[in-house]
Amino acid sequence: MPELPEVESIRRKLEPSLISRTIVSVRLLLPRIVETPTPKKFSTMLVNRKIVRSHRIGKYLFYELDNGKFLHFHLRMTGRLLIGNEQPKFARIEFLLDDGKQLWFDDTRTLGRVACYPAIPEAVANLVDAVNDRYTFSDLFTKFKQRSVALKDVLLDQKFLAGIGNIYACEICFRAGISPYRPANRVKKGEAERINQAIQDVMAEAIAAEGTTFSDFRGADGKPGNYQLQLGVYDRAGKPCRNCGSLIEKRMHHNRGTYHCPKCQK
């Protein structure tokens, strides 16, 4: 579910509730979602630790603690982070804070993961965030040239740019006017410039709208995002293209719903 704009919206909303708070206790309702270390050590590492600052790299969220460790969340498809005293329906972890409030990790499908690390893992630290990091157009174009897979597959590759998921990959292709099925190495320079711009614009607009909600996504305050109102193609199969009126097509591409306008995107 959550892609970069959703994770960023959550991070921002949680900031006032978490920064400078101390974790009083940790209750693991589903211990297997803790990736590392063992569930018991996980709790020990966190209890009585103060949250110093947050970090987001792509869809990976981290909270740096006053012992130098990093509490990590990955929400995957249905993960949520919520502040409140009421236990949500699919609560998997409860963190009690020193102001008496609770941080809940809630996740229906239980695909989400949490961990506590001595440092941000190198594989994640080396990712290039789609919005915050510096990367040049020439880096992006070079990578396109190296890949014969569909443009959409490259956009979804977190090692290319971190943070783009299925919704925004479709939206970026639409905004740039390029078919998501076009082999990346057959994207021309001018088209790649449009894609580069589309990545920045779509991400910025979606963050401003506090993310996209169909059913599952909720911000840290429990409220849905608003970007679904602005989507150009995603979840719009059979509806008229906002540019040309042609009907939006949906196909399954590697088992994932993929939407495009057959007239605007070649």
Next chain:
DNA sequence: TAAATCCTGTCA
């Protein structure tokens, strides 16, 4: 490069 896998819920 593609398919299977981890899960549960919802909708057609």
Next chain:
DNA sequence: TGACAGGATTTA
């Protein structure tokens, strides 16, 4: 009942 759902990793 089966297809599909914002993801990432492992296996074939």
